[in-house]
Amino acid sequence: MSASSSIEWTNSTWNPVTGCTKVSQGCKHCYAQRFSERFRGVPGHPFEQGFDLRLWPDRLELPLTWKEPRLIFVNSMSDLYHEKVPLSFIHRVFATMGDARWHTFQILTKRARRLGELGPTLPWKSNIWQGVSIESIDVAWRADELRRVPAEVRFLSLEPLLGPLDGLNLAGIHWVIVGGESGPHARPMKKEWVRSLRDRCRRDAVPFFFKQWGGVQKHRAGRRLDGRTWDQYPVATGV
Numbered sequence: 001m002s003a004s005s006s007i008e009w010t011n012s013t014w015n016p017v018t019g020c021t022k023v024s025q026g027c028k029h030c031y032a033q034r035f036s037e038r039f040r041g042v043p044g045h046p047f048e049q050g051f052d053l054r055l056w057p058d059r060l061e062l063p064l065t066w067k068e069p070r071l072i073f074v075n076s077m078s079d080l081y082h083e084k085v086p087l088s089f090i091h092r093v094f095a096t097m098g099d100a101r102w103h104t105f106q107i108l109t110k111r112a113r114r115l116g117e118l119g120p121t122l123p124w125k126s127n128i129w130q131g132v133s134i135e136s137i138d139v140a141w142r143a144d145e146l147r148r149v150p151a152e153v154r155f156l157s158l159e160p161l162l163g164p165l166d167g168l169n170l171a172g173i174h175w176v177i178v179g180g181e182s183g184p185h186a187r188p189m190k191k192e193w194v195r196s197l198r199d200r201c202r203r204d205a206v207p208f209f210f211k212q213w214g215g216v217q218k219h220r221a222g223r224r225l226d227g228r229t230w231d232q233y234p235v236a237t238g239v
């Protein structure tokens with residue numbers, strides 16, 4: 001599965017794995033689950049198995065067929081470090097990313113413990129960025145696991161932001177994305193939480209990307225903060 005993406009901080013998705021299981025409060029209204037389960041039982045549909053974890057070996061080489069450079073979000077519909085994804089398969093994903101040097105790959109996980117264990121042993125290249133999601137201060141430890149990873153760009157996705165993150169340590173972090181939850185039953189995000197993170201990023205010279213306010217009708221709420229958009233990236237991507 002591949003597609004151009006409406007996610008503000010990327011432009012394509014690549015899903016060599018689909019399906020996942022929930023690990024923390026940030027997963028409560030998981031979009032990937034909602035979308036995947038709509039098609040459970042539909043014969044021949046890519047999500048016939050719903051949100052059950054599935055490996056797709058036939059998709060492994062897809063990025064090599066895309067000739068123009070892209071920013072590619074890896075596994076937007078899963079989590080690469082899910083406990084059911086074999087290490088051998090993770091290595092195959094890394095092999096493709098290492099070969100497709102003209103693209104930039106963005107991996108995002110909530111399985112920070114497994115990332116912290118495997119990360120130091122994986123074959124990182126400068127076009128592979130690694131991030132962790134942190135939705136509240138009780139999972140801020142995920143950033144510590146990320147710091148163990150020798151990726152050229154380490155980033156934090158603070159989305160859906162569910163509380164203030166004033167104590168969050170930004171040492172060794174190269175990019176911060178902030179966003180509110182969207183969709184049915186979206187939980188609210190306070191402006192002061194976002195401002196505080198923006199101000200911390202400015203002070204520590206960490207690029208800051210404000211994705212959205214979110215809410216039930218996210219397009220109405222928009223993505224401006226204090227009169228402007230915040231679309232900073234860690235390095236010039238050229239895509």
Ligand code: SF4
Binds near residue numbers: 021030
């Ligand atoms: S880790 Fe991500 S994909 Fe998996 S259930 Fe949670 S939000 Fe969904």
